[in-house]
Amino acid sequence: MTQTIYFGTYTRRDSKGIYKADFDPSKGELANLTLVAQEPSPTYLAFDQAGHLYTVGAEDGAGGIAAYDQKAQLLNHVVQEGAPLCYVAVDEERSLVYGANYHKGQVLVYRRLADGRLELADSDTHEGQGPHANQASAHVHYADLTPDQYLITCDLGTDQVTTYDVAEDGKITPLDTYKCAAGAGARHIVFHPHYKIAYLICELNSTIEVLIYDGVGHFEHLQTISTLPADFDGANGTAAIRLSADGKFLYGSNRGHDSIAVYSILADGSLELADIVPTNGQNPRDFNITPDQNYIIAVHQDSDNATVFKRDAETGKLTEISHDFYVPEAVCLTFK
Incomplete structure (x- = not known):
């Protein structure tokens, strides 16, 4: 049965907005790229269970978030002066949507109305900086839920992971903060499906920090592991991080080395590098595992192509099938 994949993009060159394509899991093939909605640089996408x-999003030079209905018709924008968000996530239980604003160093909470439109409920602005040249101010890069329904943010500018309590009306209260290595640049985090373990991918020093999570907002460091070969000395920044559904393998993408690092997850939740696979494109900003867990698809911001890998469920390793499917300026992909 064909699956539909949606792509978020930048619209700096050829892209017009949000695209979709068909994926045939029996063949591992992408086809039928279609423009879904015109939106300025819709760089991250999230669906709710109803299909919104x-x-x-951006509107009239202001930046923020956009809501679309099940037919990809615009419902509304919620924008403020300045840059738009960089990450979006849905909280079904509380009927909220979360956003991260990299340039403003903000986490934002939106109420989801009955028809799918959004209105701002609360926000928090981070302060601080780090030792790296890209850390002159706070840069919130991720805002999403922990398995126990706390809100968590990753701040690339301050090297901090902050946990928030969320009230039913969307008001947020900081609970705890984890500090990663100085200059590491916390970008995204994922949680193991069985262990009290989280994996934090750090953009600026190309590492993954393995964290023990106590279930009530507090983290402790267990391990740091590189995403790069030992002999690589070029410029690199990490991007996406994904876990296999069975909790046995972890994947992280490199921009510069242009690859995906593959890790086996050991009995204590720590990582062991299994492979580093070239993506055959420039700047693999995002990748995702297909719902059946049999493939990984990576998209490239600078070379406008998607690469399809067959995934071995026993070893976690990837074998490229193709890298020539055109998607303009793609930086996010998700399944509906």
Whole structure:
């Protein structure tokens, strides 16, 4: 049965907005790229269970978030002066949507109305900086839920992971903060499906920090592991991080080395590098595992192509099938 994949993009060159394509899991083939909605640089996408689409959005020179209905018709924008968001996530239980604003160092909470439109409920602005040249100010890069329904943010500018309590009306209260290595640049985090373990991918020093999570907002460091080969000395920044559904393998993408690092997850939740696979494109900003867990698809911001890998469920390793499917300026992909 064909699956539909949605792509978020930048619209700096050829892209017009949000795209979709068909994926045939029996053949591992992508086809039928279609423009779904015109939106300025919709760089991250999230669907709710009803099929509403929430995306990074802009309107009249102001930046924020956009809401679309099940037919990809615009419902509304919620924008403020300045740059738009960089990450969007849905909280079904509380009927909220979360956003991260990299340039403003903000986490934002939106109420989801009955028809799918959004209105701002609360926000928090981070302060601080780090030792790296890209850390002159706070840069919130991720805002999403922990398995126990706390809100968590990753701040690339301050090297901090902050946990918030969320009230039913969307008001947020900081609970705890984890500090990663100085200059590491916390980007995204994922949680193991069985262990009290989280994996934090750090953009600026190309590492993954393995964290023990106590279930009530507090983290402790267990391990740091590189995403790069030992002999690589070029410029690199990490991007996406994904876990296999069975909790046995972890994947992280490199931009510069242009690859996906593959890790086996050991009995204590720590990582062991299994492979580093070239993506055959420039700047693999995002990738995702297909719902059947049999493939990984990576998209490239600078070379406008998607690469399809067959995934071995026993070893976690990837074998490229193709890298020539055109998607303009793609930086996010998700399944509906």
